[in-house]
Amino acid sequence: MDRLSATLDRLGGVYLLPVAIGLLTLVVIPTSTWFTLTVAGLAMGMMIFLMASGLSLIFGLMDVLNFGHSAFVSFGAFIAAAVLAALAGWVGGDSPALNIVALLAAIAAATAFGAAAGWFFERVIVRPVYRDHLRQILVTIGALIVAEQLILSIWGGVPIAVPRPRVLEGSILFGNVAVESYRIFAFALGVAVYVAMHLVLNRTRIGLLIRAGVENREMVEALGFRIERLFIAVFMAGSALAAMGGAMWAGYQGLITPALGSEMIVLVFIVVIIGGLGSIEGSLLGAIMVGLVANYVAFLMPKMALASNMLLMMAILLWRPYGLRPAVRG
Amino acid sequence: MTDVAADTPVQSAPASAARTGRMIVYAIVGLIGLALLFAPFLFPDVRSQEVAARICIFIVLVASYDLLIGYTGIVSFAHTMFFGLGAYGTAIALKAMGPGFDAILLGGAAGIAVAFVLAVLIGLLSLRVKAIFFAMVTLAAASVMLVLASQLSDITGGEDGILYEIPRFFSPATRLLTDADGKVVRLFGVALNGKVALYYFVFVVSALLFALMLRIVASPLGTVLEAIRENEMRAEAIGYRVVAYRTAIFCIAAVIAAIAGILRAVWLKYTGPEVALSFAIMIDILLMVVIGGMGTMIGSVIGVVVMSLAQFYLKDVMQFAAEATSGLPLVPDLLNADRWLLWLGLLFILLVYFFPAGIAGTLMGKGRR
Numbered sequence: 001m002d003r004l005s006a007t008l009d010r011l012g013g014v015y016l017l018p019v020a021i022g023l024l025t026l027v028v029i030p031t032s033t034w035f036t037l038t039v040a041g042l043a044m045g046m047m048i049f050l051m052a053s054g055l056s057l058i059f060g061l062m063d064v065l066n067f068g069h070s071a072f073v074s075f076g077a078f079i080a081a082a083v084l085a086a087l088a089g090w091v092g093g094d095s096p097a098l099n100i101v102a103l104l105a106a107i108a109a110a111t112a113f114g115a116a117a118g119w120f121f122e123r124v125i126v127r128p129v130y131r132d133h134l135r136q137i138l139v140t141i142g143a144l145i146v147a148e149q150l151i152l153s154i155w156g157g158v159p160i161a162v163p164r165p166r167v168l169e170g171s172i173l174f175g176n177v178a179v180e181s182y183r184i185f186a187f188a189l190g191v192a193v194y195v196a197m198h199l200v201l202n203r204t205r206i207g208l209l210i211r212a213g214v215e216n217r218e219m220v221e222a223l224g225f226r227i228e229r230l231f232i233a234v235f236m237a238g239s240a241l242a243a244m245g246g247a248m249w250a251g252y253q254g255l256i257t258p259a260l261g262s263e264m265i266v267l268v269f270i271v272v273i274i275g276g277l278g279s280i281e282g283s284l285l286g287a288i289m290v291g292l293v294a295n296y297v298a299f300l301m302p303k304m305a306l307a308s309n310m311l312l313m314m315a316i317l318l319w320r321p322y323g324l325r326p327a328v329r330g
Numbered sequence: 331m332t333d334v335a336a337d338t339p340v341q342s343a344p345a346s347a348a349r350t351g352r353m354i355v356y357a358i359v360g361l362i363g364l365a366l367l368f369a370p371f372l373f374p375d376v377r378s379q380e381v382a383a384r385i386c387i388f389i390v391l392v393a394s395y396d397l398l399i400g401y402t403g404i405v406s407f408a409h410t411m412f413f414g415l416g417a418y419g420t421a422i423a424l425k426a427m428g429p430g431f432d433a434i435l436l437g438g439a440a441g442i443a444v445a446f447v448l449a450v451l452i453g454l455l456s457l458r459v460k461a462i463f464f465a466m467v468t469l470a471a472a473s474v475m476l477v478l479a480s481q482l483s484d485i486t487g488g489e490d491g492i493l494y495e496i497p498r499f500f501s502p503a504t505r506l507l508t509d510a511d512g513k514v515v516r517l518f519g520v521a522l523n524g525k526v527a528l529y530y531f532v533f534v535v536s537a538l539l540f541a542l543m544l545r546i547v548a549s550p551l552g553t554v555l556e557a558i559r560e561n562e563m564r565a566e567a568i569g570y571r572v573v574a575y576r577t578a579i580f581c582i583a584a585v586i587a588a589i590a591g592i593l594r595a596v597w598l599k600y601t602g603p604e605v606a607l608s609f610a611i612m613i614d615i616l617l618m619v620v621i622g623g624m625g626t627m628i629g630s631v632i633g634v635v636v637m638s639l640a641q642f643y644l645k646d647v648m649q650f651a652a653e654a655t656s657g658l659p660l661v662p663d664l665l666n667a668d669r670w671l672l673w674l675g676l677l678f679i680l681l682v683y684f685f686p687a688g689i690a691g692t693l694m695g696k697g698r699r
Binding site: 059065067125128129133134135137138139141142143145146149150152153262265266269270272273277303307310313314317318321 | 399403405455456462463465466467469470471473474477478481482609613616620669671672674675676678679682683686
């Protein structure tokens with residue numbers, strides 16, 4: 001038994017879980033459907049990862065759980081939709097280059113807004129209530145209510161259609177399996193963001209300081225570093241990522257409502273809990289597992305889709321109360 | 331000696347202010363209690379009856395939530411889930427078994443039992459970790475329950491909810507007292523029919539539950555809970571099993587919320603996600619607790635009344651303001667009557683910053699640390 005667990009650890013330990021889920025379901029689902037579902041799950045997982053990683057990192061470094069995080073997701077989605085609608089000529093045009101430029105502009109606008117809103121949020125909303133969890137939760141919930149109402153008053157309550165760039169419409173054929181190109185794009189963007197975050201956290205001086213801050217905030221302060229600047233930077237980056245995830249999700253869904261953020265935040269919380277607070281590796285692992293399970297179960301037992309993720313979370317909490325890869329011990 | 335002499339006048343000023351404040355709070359709560367007690371006679375119109383019954387039920391719901399957030403320092407988002415379990419249990423039984431007290435008892439008991447089991451599971455599973463973790467787990471659980479309620483439409487009626495009959499005794503056709511001619515007796519011009527009986531059923535059960543909660547917070551259990559809120563490590567070090575106490579109060583609050591759900595189901599003759607399970611109710615509860623004052627049982631009474639009145643009258647004020655500013659861009663949209671939650675949210679944030687003790691807590695001088 002010990003040798004078995006040692007071998008498993010060498011092969012990747014908990015990182016094998018998504019692979020195991022994939023292989024197990026391969027038995028019950030026909031191969032070509034399985035392939036489509038897996039790609040969909042990976043793409044969905046990557047978009048959730050964008051939203052979850054910021055939340056997790058903010059919590060790890062600042063010990064702040066931002067319930068208003070879903071507001072950034074919603075705002076990101078709506079701003080991306082507005083930009084895409086404004087650039088409708090480029091989005092629907094024949095030139096693939098202009099298609100992509102329009103999409104990138106939408107994502108960039110959402111991300112920039114997320115960063116700016118994150119700055120405002122950290123400065124005005126969260127700053128006065130550091131180290132007081134109860135009031136943090138209350139204040140960020142209040143901010144979430146206000147933000148949702150603002151979205152309602154700006155864009156109204158009716159669902160808004162999001163145009164998808166022409167070049168990313170349709171699918172690419174791999175043998176007899178069709179894969180939507182938007183999913184490939186979402187997956188690629190997620191991987192790029194993960195690699196960038198991994199490199200920043202592990203190869204740069206700022207990343208070193210952030211990791212040190214997660215480990216022991218007081219010591220970093222005592223060594224003379226301005227930790228509040230790090231706080232702002234991480235908060236802005238986390239919020240920007242949430243808005244980017246929201247923008248991607250808007251394009252993926254094609255139809256968005258103001259409730260989008262609060263629907264996603266449940267999945268995001270489940271991901272962060274499964275992955276363990278404060279680590280981006282954990283968020284990635286949790287996001288991919290949630291994405292895969294959601295898609296497989298939606299195919300096998302459609303009514304159980306969200307409940308399945310809840311059960312997954314319960315099972316993992318029973319096994320590891322702090323999540324799979326926590327950076328901070330709660 | 332000199333120190334004491336110097337201290338006395340300084341301390342007595344806030345102490346007497348707190349005493350006056352406490353008298354004011356008790357007077358307000360007493361008035362509210364009297365108003366609710368005589369509500370069928372004071373406010374006989376249908377709309378006011380609805381508001382009065384809703385206030386009774388929400389006082390129980392909000393006070394039971396205050397047991398968690400105010401007294402123990404647990405943030406849970408699953409409170410509407412327990413409320414909804416009680417309501418749906420009663421509703422499903424009334425629909426399946428027909429109108430009768432046996433259906434209310436059986437369905438209510440089933441709802442309470444499910445709420446209790448879920449509370450034990452969630453509590454043992456996640457109360458051992460940080461407050462924030464618990465908040466996330468309960469939020470996830472509550473949203474799963476919401477999705478289940480809308481998807482299992484064969485049992486729960488989905489988004490439309492369930493309409494059902496309640497026992498004949500509570501219908502307006504029932505005569506509680508008849509005079510010599512066999513007509514229903516009128517008291518202060520109000521017919522003593524089944525509707526009045528239904529209101530007093532809701533009122534008495536709510537009052538009993540509220541008294542029970544007052545008893546709980548005054549008991550040794552309540553003291554231990556406050557100790558856990560103030561300093562978890564120290565409470566554990568003295569020898570109190572923090573996890574056991576937290577789970578216990580979480581279960582108590584869940585059961586009380588489920589009973590409030592039964593009352594809601596019986597009063598409304600309708601149960602659906604909008605009135606019993608939605609996240610909007612959770613936000614209402616949160617606002618009521620914070621506005622009234624966390625950690626004060628009677629604060630929840632004030633919070634519920636203020637919020638309920640605001641929900642009814644703030645909309646009218648905003649409607650007026652929106653019409654007055656209709657020439658400006660965006661401003662009328664922000665003042666639209668449907669956006670009242672926006673302003674309440676801003677008020678909520680300001681309250682948490684500047685008056686974290688809420689109305690009752692600030693008046694009674696509990697806010698100072």
